[in-house]
Amino acid sequence: MMEEEFPDIQFSIALVDKELDEKVCEETEIHIYYPYNCYCYEYSMKEPDLFVVRDIKPITFRRVVEELCYQGFNPGCNHIFLEDIYKKNKNEYGLWMAS
Numbered sequence: 001m002m003e004e005e006f007p008d009i010q011f012s013i014a015l016v017d018k019e020l021d022e023k024v025c026e027e028t029e030i031h032i033y034y035p036y037n038c039y040c041y042e043y044s045m046k047e048p049d050l051f052v053v054r055d056i057k058p059i060t061f062r063r064v065v066e067e068l069c070y071q072g073f074n075p076g077c078n079h080i081f082l083e084d085i086y087k088k089n090k091n092e093y094g095l096w097m098a099s
């Protein structure tokens, strides 16, 4: 289990066909916006989160997971499986969280 590397993790790593050491992009800083707008939050609003991830080399999936753990990311709902990190535009990225 990849989660063992991240003792404080509050979600599950379910990256599809991706290795943790794979690059997310060639950038050294990305902004990940998570809006908490799944059906779980239909009746209870939760403020969106913005996670800034930096490194001295291109950002990898490992670096993102590390930073999400460090910043205490917790979906707090059924959508605990991180399946992908996808580009929205420029250096803005989103998390694909599945149930």
Ligand SMILES: [Zn+2]
Pocket (backbone or CB within 6 Å): 038, 039, 040, 041, 077, 078, 079
């Ligand atoms: Zn949810």
